[in-house]
Amino acid sequence: MVRRAALVALLFALGACKSTKAPPARDIASLEDATTCRPCHAAIVEEWQGSLHATAHADPIFRGLRELRSKKEEDLDAKCAVCHAPVKSTDGVTCFACHATASLHTGPGRGSNLLSWSKTGTLYGPSDLPEDRTPVHGTAKAPAHMKDGASLCLACHGDLANASEVPLCQTATEWEATKTTKTCVDCHMQAAKGAATVATTKVEHRSHRFAGPRGLWTKTSTAVAGLGMVGLRVDRADDAIEVHLENRTGHAFPSGFPGRFAKVIATAGEWRQEVLLGKRYVDAEGNPVIAAYGVKIAADTRLTPGETRVVKLMPPKGAGPVDVKVVHGLLPPPLAEKIGLHGELTELRVIATAKVE
Numbered sequence: 319m320v321r322r323a324a325l326v327a328l329l330f331a332l333g334a335c336k337s338t339k340a341p342p343a344r345d346i347a348s349l350e351d352a353t354t355c356r357p358c359h360a361a362i363v364e365e366w367q368g369s370l371h372a373t374a375h376a377d378p379i380f381r382g383l384r385e386l387r388s389k390k391e392e393d394l395d396a397k398c399a400v401c402h403a404p405v406k407s408t409d410g411v412t413c414f415a416c417h418a419t420a421s422l423h424t425g426p427g428r429g430s431n432l433l434s435w436s437k438t439g440t441l442y443g444p445s446d447l448p449e450d451r452t453p454v455h456g457t458a459k460a461p462a463h464m465k466d467g468a469s470l471c472l473a474c475h476g477d478l479a480n481a482s483e484v485p486l487c488q489t490a491t492e493w494e495a496t497k498t499t500k501t502c503v504d505c506h507m508q509a510a511k512g513a514a515t516v517a518t519t520k521v522e523h524r525s526h527r528f529a530g531p532r533g534l535w536t537k538t539s540t541a542v543a544g545l546g547m548v549g550l551r552v553d554r555a556d557d558a559i560e561v562h563l564e565n566r567t568g569h570a571f572p573s574g575f576p577g578r579f580a581k582v583i584a585t586a587g588e589w590r591q592e593v594l595l596g597k598r599y600v601d602a603e604g605n606p607v608i609a610a611y612g613v614k615i616a617a618d619t620r621l622t623p624g625e626t627r628v629v630k631l632m633p634p635k636g637a638g639p640v641d642v643k644v645v646h647g648l649l650p651p652p653l654a655e656k657i658g659l660h661g662e663l664t665e666l667r668v669i670a671t672a673k674v675e
């Protein structure tokens with residue numbers, strides 16, 4: 319009997335011991351705020367602040383389109399928020415949105431519906447860390463989605479279709495179609511100088527600028543280094559010129575938001591010819607509409623994954639040297655007009671140039 323009582327007491331003591339040793343209660347609300355991370359992950363916080371993820375909830379093109387569509391559709395804010403403002407309406411894709419993700423679901427939902435966030439204040443990264451490396455947040459072993467370079471990204475960047483089941487974003491399918499072994503992280507989170515965490519000795523970390531084409535407009539994030547978006551070469555072939563376009567991205571070019579487009583513009587004196595690389599959505603009558611209301615993609619002339627395309631153009635005889643450039647645009651001019659967008663974001667940016675005599 320005595321021994322049994324002692325055992326019970328011991329079990330009690332162990333239980334008590336366990337509860338005093340339980341991880342400190344973490345302030346989840348403060349972990350949702352990126353400024354909390356600055357003292358210890360300064361370089362990463364600064365990069366992220368200049369990225370489109372930080373402003374995904376406030377981006378003027380996003381807001382303009384949301385407002386336009388909300389004239390026809392109900393509950394739009396919540397539908398967009400799962401990817402553009404997954405944690406709160408006043409924030410974009412925050413550190414917490416990605417790093418509190420303990421596990422990833424597969425299923426019909428998108429964005430935050432697929433992300434299971436830690437309720438204990440543990441943050442997950444790509445390293446297998448022992449518990450409690452810092453009093454501020456929990457640390458743990460790296461979950462698979464933090465190491466494979468793509469599955470976390472595809473929770474939001476994966477394929478998306480409109481109500482008529484016409485594809486909008488197709489980045490996932492496109493990436494799978496490339497023969498590249500490179501992941502989203504390999505190209506979009508390249509190594510940058512500086513330690514990821516204060517007081518660690520690593521001299522490099524994964525950049526959190528999430529470099530993409532928008533950097534050409536905002537000048538905050540740089541392009542994906544060492545790639546360029548399209549390779550351009552121009553040759554003469556008898557009376558014609560041959561424009562060689564090489565897709566250097568890891569998916570179609572352009573990818574993602576269906577309004578993105580590029581144009582090849584060739585000029586020689588008065589002569590000018592343009593070739594569009596983009597998608598055109600139409601309604602049931604065949605009239606052009608925004609992607610969300612399309613019943614069909616009438617044309618998709620984007621560069622396919624890994625494609626090198628040769629486009630033949632015919633300048634008039636004796637036209638002299640031909641200048642060729644590739645320009646990139648963020649959204650179709652009629653859409654910019656509809657959402658009242660003016661200024662820099664409606665301009666085209668030159669991404670490649672070439673000339674033949």
Ligand code: HEC
Nearest residue numbers: 379380383384397398401428429474475478573574575648
């Ligand atoms: C499944 C996740 C997801 C949902 C839901 C979603 N978006 Fe997006 N959206 C994205 C991603 C990822 C991008 C970035 C793609 C790119 O850069 O091309 C994006 C980009 C955009 C852009 C382009 C912004 C720019 O940089 O020019 C607009 C506009 C936009 N979304 C509008 C909306 C609206 C309006 C809704 C709600 C009806 C919505 N999105 C719902 C994931 C989503």
Ligand code: HEC
Nearest residue numbers: 349354355358413417441442443444445451452454515518
């Ligand atoms: C008081 C300092 C401190 C603060 C504040 C802090 N962290 Fe950490 N964090 C650390 C330390 C220390 C580690 C362990 C680093 C190591 O051992 O390599 C760590 C690790 C991490 C990791 C895992 C890195 C990996 O390589 O797997 C992530 C992700 C992370 N922190 C995110 C955050 C976020 C997001 C915030 C803000 C909400 C934050 N941290 C705030 C100190 C801090």
Ligand code: HEC
Nearest residue numbers: 475493500501502505530531541542547567568572573574
């Ligand atoms: C081989 C490298 C590579 C891989 C792999 C890759 N990308 Fe890209 N991606 C690029 C380049 C290059 C661009 C063009 C932008 C630039 O250079 O600024 C781009 C552009 C984008 C854009 C902007 C699309 C637009 O036109 O607005 C998004 C969004 C994107 N990538 C997401 C992803 C996702 C998600 C993955 C993984 C499924 C991925 N990328 C894989 C190289 C890559």
Ligand code: HEC
Nearest residue numbers: 352355359362363366411412413416443444503514523524
């Ligand atoms: C869109 C998702 C996303 C967001 C937002 C994000 N991260 Fe990360 N972060 C990642 C991924 C993915 C990795 C791991 C990349 C790899 O090594 O494969 C990573 C790596 C890290 C690491 C380890 C870096 C290294 O190179 O050792 C730290 C620390 C970290 N993030 C902190 C932060 C902080 C702080 C913020 C907010 C300012 C933040 N992250 C925002 C996705 C994100």
Ligand code: HEC
Nearest residue numbers: 370374377380401402470471474502506528529530531532
């Ligand atoms: C919670 C949803 C979410 C996750 C997870 C996410 N993204 Fe994004 N990402 C977005 C949204 C939304 C935008 C577009 C913001 C806008 O323009 O309004 C975006 C924009 C981008 C851009 C900028 C493209 C441009 O046009 O310049 C790149 C690059 C990118 N994401 C890469 C990644 C990578 C790599 C990962 C995985 C490590 C990732 N994203 C994970 C939602 C997400």
